[in-house]
Amino acid sequence: MSYFDRTSAAGMPEGFLWGGALAANQAEGGWNEGGRGMSHSDLIPQGSDRWDVMFGRQKPVDDPDRLYPCRWGNDFFHHWHEDVELFAEMGFKCLRLSICWSRIFPTGMETEPNGEGLEFYRQVFEALREHGIEPLVTLSHYDYPLALVERYGGWQSREMIERYAHYVETVGRAYQGLVRYWLTFNEINSVALSYLNAGVTLEDERDRAAVTAAFSHHMFMASARAVEILHKIDSANKVGCMVAAGATYPYRCAPEDVWLAYEEDRGRYFYTDVMAAGAYPAWKLRALEKEGVHVPFEPGDTEYLAEHTVDFISFSYYCSRLVCADDQVIAEKAEGNVFPTLRNPYLKDKETAWKWQIDALGLRVTLAGYHDRYHLPLFIAENGVGGLDALEDGKVHDAYHIDYLRRHILALRDAIVEDGVDLMGYTPWGCIDLVSASTGQMKKRYGFVYVDADDMGKGTFDRYRKDSFCWYQKVIASNGEDLS
Secondary structure: OOHHHOOOOOOOOOOOEEEEEOOHHHHOOOOOOOOOOOEHHHHOOOOOOHHHHHOOOOOOOOOOOOOOHHHOOOOHHHHHHHHHHHHHHHOOOEEEEEOOHHHHOOOOOOOOOOHHHHHHHHHHHHHHHHOOOEEEEEOOOOOOEHHHHHHHOHHHOOHHHHHHHHHHHHHHHHOEOOEOEEEOOOOOOOOOOHHHHHOOOOOOHHHHHHHHHHHHHHHHHHHHHHHHHHHHHOOOOEEEEEEEEOOEEEOOOOHHHHHHHHHHHHHHHHHHHHHHHOOOOHHHHHHHHHHOOOOOOOOOHHHHHHHOOOOEEEEEEOOOEEEOOOOOOOOOEEEOOOOOEEOOHHHOOOEOOOOEEOOOHHHHHHHHHHHHHHOOOEEEEEOOOOEOOOOEOOEOOOHHHHHHHHHHHHHHHHHHHOOOOOEEEEOOEOOEOOOOOOOOOOOOEOOOEEEOOOOOOOOOOOEEEOHHHHHHHHHHHOOOOOOO
């Protein structure tokens, strides 16, 4: 029997937060209802130029002849009652979801919030609480008021910090006692996706390094501000950061490859070094200085970051990465969630519909890395695999999905039991089918629940339980004892 053929994750701690994850900009819809203003994600189109917009290489436009999938998502806005009932039926202990900033402050500049928006999320959070489901709320999941982005050029302006702080204060007070777990930004280290991540479109690609340093610093300061605000509102609040994570392996045992893998991982740790350890690491400051890049520190910033660090670290994990320092190495690229990587020959036979290479043990490596470095509680906020699911006679057979999750649950169990990792919970991504951030498609399905909608936003949007729904229900009920 191989390592991942086991059918039990026995030994999981009591109170472990099993659940699932979604986000307003990919699920909610209702983009022009309930007083909501336009989000910058509402202008990310389907089509061949989607990546150019997300990477900040092309200015987004509102073209009536284009499709903008964030505007409909999976229509959670109109189906949330039903969806919460489905999550409760599965036995969720936690649901990670996000608040659409422009549903609370339509332009981001208002003094008073939109009452309809506040009430919408209040009803959702209260319903979750009634079912014993803990909300884990992402304050900003690739989702900024479009008016702010157009006014300030996104997070390259320090003015965004005050707008964000007002928003955080508003929702923090509105949902005091309903929400105890907060995340400041989603995948804050996805800086290459400058428009998606920070609302920044570059006029000159040569400015990317300087602009990235500026908007990253402003987001760091805003994250620290959120920590301060939410702790002052309620000392019971726990505030975490969220990064895109994954182990990096050297292609060869050549020292150059080992060093390159180390540099890749160190670059990823930079973001948690700032938010969890409270300081820019020396290597990063020297690297920026060498590039001639100025970080827009203002007096007191260094002390403020050190004082307001996060309570826990959350991350997304989809697959590992492989790097090589030799440009002459011939290796077929393998697709990742967003960025391609070298193909790992030891993972060659484990591929999905989107050709990701599946590496569950890499999740354990990732967990151990964060635990050993920071000694903070961790949370797996995203993990999953997109597949081409077919609805036949009201049923969806997604055995590949079950196999993927089983492997990763075994890995996280071993991280807890064998490595001593303090893991709070596990919320697989897209627990109900939603629009993929990378492709803008519905057909790239992650969920335990099938949504009858296509890439054009057409369909009944009816919900159907997949085979994985019943499997995960059994996993949660047994606290990981039964993975069969």
